[in-house]
Each structure stands twice: as structure tokens, then as C-alpha cells.
Amino acid sequence: SQKIEQNSEALNIQEGKTATLTCNYTNYSPAYLQWYRQDPGRGPVFLLLIRENEKEKRKERLKVTFDTTLKQSLFHITASQPADSATYLCARGGSYIPTFGRGTSLIVHP
Amino acid sequence: DSGVTQTPKHLITATGQRVTLRCSPRSGDLSVYWYQQSLDQGLQFLIQYYNGEERAKGNILERFSAQQFPDLHSELNLSSLELGDSALYFCASSAPGLAGGDTQYFGPGTRLTVL
Numbered sequence: 001s002q003k004i005e006q007n008s009e010a011l012n013i014q015e016g017k018t019a020t021l022t023c024n025y026t027n028y029s030p031a032y033l034q035w036y037r038q039d040p041g042r043g044p045v046f047l048l049l050i051r052e053n054e055k056e057k058r059k060e061r062l063k064v065t066f067d068t069t070l071k072q073s074l075f076h077i078t079a080s081q082p083a084d085s086a087t088y089l090c091a092r093g094g095s096y097i098p099t100f101g102r103g104t105s106l107i108v109h110p
Numbered sequence: 111d112s113g114v115t116q117t118p119k120h121l122i123t124a125t126g127q128r129v130t131l132r133c134s135p136r137s138g139d140l141s142v143y144w145y146q147q148s149l150d151q152g153l154q155f156l157i158q159y160y161n162g163e164e165r166a167k168g169n170i171l172e173r174f175s176a177q178q179f180p181d182l183h184s185e186l187n188l189s190s191l192e193l194g195d196s197a198l199y200f201c202a203s204s205a206p207g208l209a210g211g212d213t214q215y216f217g218p219g220t221r222l223t224v225l
Contacts, residue, residue: 041219041221043112043200043216043217043218043219044202044214044216045216046213046214046215089153097155097166098143098155098158098166098168099155100145100153101152102152103152103153
């Protein structure tokens with residue numbers, strides 16, 4: 001089965017630094033990967049989508065990369081702020097079964 | 111606000127009971143997805159409907175069933191409830207076009223507590 005693996009340990013960083021979250025997938029490359037943000041008790045919110053043939057995608061302070069050799073996507077938040085504290089989910093797309101990782105909690109300290 | 115609505119927001123019930131969760135997708139979206147999220151399991155895909163037809167099935171128990179109606183709203187029915195069914199249940203919708211896995215817009219969720 002296709003799996004999405006994210007670091008279960010929380011990532012603690014200082015305000016202003018760049019946060020980097022990792023998403024690894026198994027088996028064949030998905031057509032695309034998506035990143036979502038989830039706050040406690042709320043539904044995930046879509047942030048970015050990156051396709052298999054794209055190396056990098058940016059949106060404001062967010063950047064996502066897709067490395068099919070490493071079977072990995074990296075999600076970066078530059079100039080992080082305490083308001084960026086949340087859980088970030090990675091999901092694979094392009095098949096009929098949506099598969100989400102369990103998410104990595106990001107805590108940005110002022 | 112994602113445009114996806116879910117009711118009720120909270121539901122408290124007893125073991126053995128049956129409940130119905132309701133979801134209205136964003137205007138124009140044909141796909142509806144249901145997920146279960148508990149602390150130890152993460153976001154688990156249950157089932158997807160596309161324009162009234164079942165499109166994909168995930169880890170949905172036989173005690174659970176769903177349907178999508180002609181007006182595109184969807185209901186998730188949970189029966190013979192057990193303590194372990196306590197979780198957040200999310201509905202999501204997506205626009206027509208790509209196969210399953212395209213960008214999803216999540217509702218606020220229904221928190222189910224089984225006592």
C-alpha cells in the first residue's frame with residue numbers, strides 16, 4: 001500500500017528562522033503531493049500542491065520541493081512566526097485513495 | 111471558511127446507538143470525502159462519493175455507511191457505536207476534474223463522543 005511518512009516529533013524553532021518539514025512516500029511516485037495546515041480541533045486547510053514534474057513551488061513564505069529520487073517532499077516556511085504554529089499534513093494525490101501523513105507539529109517560539 | 115458545512119458540530123451518544131452526520135460540499139463541487147481522525151490514528155480516509163456514486167472506499171467499517179444525495183449533500187451513518195468510534199469526523203469536497211486526491215476543502219468537523 002502507498003504510505004506517507006512524516007516526522008512524528010514536534011519541530012520547535014525560534015521566530016524568524018526557517019522551518020523545514022519532511023514528507024517521505026513509499027512505492028511509486030504520486031502524480032502530486034499536497035500540503036495542508038491543521039489547527040487543533042479544526043479541519044485541514046490546503047496550502048500548496050506540487051506535481052511530480054515540478055522541482056519546486058512557492059507561495060509567499062512557503063516553499064515545497066519534490067524529489068522523486070529520494071521519494072521525498074520538503075516543506076519550508078521562511079521567516080516563521082508564532083502564528084505558523086500548527087500541524088502540517090502531507091498528502092499524496094493522483095489516485096482514488098487519498099492518503100495523508102499523520103502530520104508534523106510545528107511550534108514557533110517568540 | 112472553506113464553504114463546506116457539517117452538522118452537528120458535537121454529538122454525544124451511548125454505545126450501541128446509531129448517528130447520522132451530515133455534510134454539504136462547496137457550491138459546484140461534485141466529490142465528497144469522509145475522514146475519521148482520532149489522536150492515535152491520524153486522518154483516516156473512509157469513503158468518497160462523486161456525483162452521487164461511490165468512487166473509492168478506504169478503511170470504513172461495515173457498521174458505517176454513507177451516501178450522496180442528488181443535491182450533492184452527503185450523510186455518514188454510524189451504527190452499533192463503540193467507545194473506539196469516538197473521534198473527529200471530517201467531510202471534504204473537491205472540484206470536478208482530476209481523479210481522487212485533488213485539492214480538498216475540509217469542513218469544520220463533527221466531534222463524536224461515545225460514552
